[in-house]
Amino acid sequence: MRSPTRISPPQPSPPHSGSPGVHYRNPYEELAELADPEDPDDPLGIGLKPEDDDADLGGRRGKPAGSGSADDGEPWSPPNHRRSSRRRRGRLKAVPRLAKALIGLVVLGLLLVLGDRWAVMYAERKAEEQLQKKLDLATAPRVTIHGFPFLTQVLGKHLQQVDIAVPDVAADRVSLAEVRAQAQDIRIVGDLPSSFKGAVVGRMKGDVLLSFEDLNRELGASQVRFRALGPSSVRADGKLPVANKEVSLHAKAHIRRQGDRGISTSVTDMRLDIPEIATYRPGPGPRAGLFLHKKAAERISEDSEKARALLSVPSVAEKLGLAPxxxxxxxxxxxxxxxxxxxxxxxxxxxGVNLVQAVNDHPQLARKLGIDPTVAAALARLKVPELTDKLQLSFQLPEKAKGIRLANIGVSPEGIRADLTGAELNFGKTR
Structure with a gap:
């Protein structure tokens, strides 16, 4: 270390000739004197020597690779890039064994869950095929097996719950749009899925739908439309061909349960309209017959020719309160x-005058009133059973669905609905 240089107080300069008093030196010259003399080996003045530079570089300046002496220490060698992998292995060794075990259990659990779900899907597909075959269904049902894990249920031959949805089930004259059932406490007979023989359902509930869309297609022949009229009634409106003419059809059908396995209807208030002229109500009954519409009656009251034609029929004149x-x-x-x-x-x-007999006996009268005599005659020949059969909405559950009962029958905007109930139901071979 250099010894500190003492700064001496400024000395008065020799006076210049002709200038009296003391003269001070230039301060920059004093600062220059304070600096150390320039070292040729350290021109920057930072205290480094050439040998220091070689030392910092590991004695490699000006020396070939691999050369050195005893004073230089170990000879130079290329860097080892495998240290990072050894470092990573060291980190893995640092992970606790418990954490490794937990990770392994999680992976194993995921594999078991995936295997269990695959087994569920396989069993559902096999069940759909068996149900379609055994119940002779046109469309395969949809089966959903609930409960986890599934494999333990299979080993125990006991399923918690199975949901079944069957579309388009034939039921007498019509088809049920959908049957949905929820089966619980199911005991399996045989081994799933290879040697499945049957099952016993402890409890079952569900519902059936007889849709208006299907009724329109199957019964209405695209001419009659069914719709909800009330909680237990259906209205039918459409067209019906009579004597090569179309008349409007209107009727009500009241829904009721027929035993424990069927639904039947009673058709009331049926009428066939000749637009803007007359309405025919099939008999028997006090309202049965052919009756004029109000507008048609008002036109007759204003037309003397039509009025004379009516009064020419004694039975009609008598109904109007006139003697012959x-x-x-x-x-x-x-x-x-x-x-x-x-x-x-x-x-x-x-x-209030029933014109059935009058227009049949007097075709000219029918024509004056705007009624085609052939249509009037065809209407008179229509029988109630023939008409009600066209609007019959009743159906029965399939015979193969033994042990299932219908309950709580009602009408919704979509169609006729009924609840399904059952207990201890056998499917397939259970013995």
Whole structure:
């Protein structure tokens, strides 16, 4: 270490000639004197020597690779890049054994779960095939097996719950749009999935749907449409061909349970309309017959020719309150005819006249009233059973679905619904 250089106080410079007093030296010259003399080996003045530079470089300056002396220590060798892998192995060794065991258990658990789910899907597919075959279904059902783990249920031959959805089940004249069932406490007979023989269902519940869309297609033949009318009633509206003419069909069907396995309907308030002219209600009953619409009756009251044609039929004139002699006088007296047809009692009385026999016996009268005689005759020949059969909505559960009962039958916007119940149901070979 250099010894500190003492800074001496400024000395007065020799006075210049002609200048009196003391003269001070230039301060930059003093700072230059304080600096150490320049070292040729350390021109920067930072205290490094050439040998220090060689030392910092491991004695490698100016020496070939691998050369050295005893004073230089071990000879130079290339770097070892395998230290990082040894370091990683060291880190793995540092992981506790418990953590490794936990990781292994997690991986094993995932494999078991995947295997269990695969077994469930396989069993569901096999069950769908067996149900379609045994129940002779046109479409394969959808089977969903609940409960985890599945393999332990198989080993115990006991399933907790199985959901089944069967579309398009034939049921008498119509097909059920969908049957949904939830089976619980299922005891398996045989071994899944290879030697499955059957099963016993402890409890079952579900529902069936008879959709209006299917009814329209299967019963209505694209001409009659069914829709909900109330909680237990259905309305049918459409067209019906009669004597090569189309008449409007309207009816109500009341839904009720038939035993424990069927649904039946009673058709009421059926009528066939000749638009804007008359309505035919098939008999028997007090309202059965052919009756004019109000607008048609009002037109007759304003048309003297049609009124005379009606009064020419004694049975019709009698219904209007005119005796045969009085009816004859009225037909020949315009003032009297206008007085009778203009009476406020004429239209209501005419609406109550059953024209079935009159139009059949007097075709000319039917034509004057705007009714085709052939249509009127065909309507009169229609029988109630023939018409109600076209609107019959009843069905029965398939015979193979033994032990299942219907309950809580009602009408929804989609169609007719009923609940399914059952207990201790046998499927396949259970003995």
């Amino acid at each position: 002699e009085e009816a004859g006088q009225t037909r020949n007296d315009d003032r009297r005819l206008d007085r009778i047809t203009g009476s406020p009692r004429f239209v209501p009385a005419l609406l």
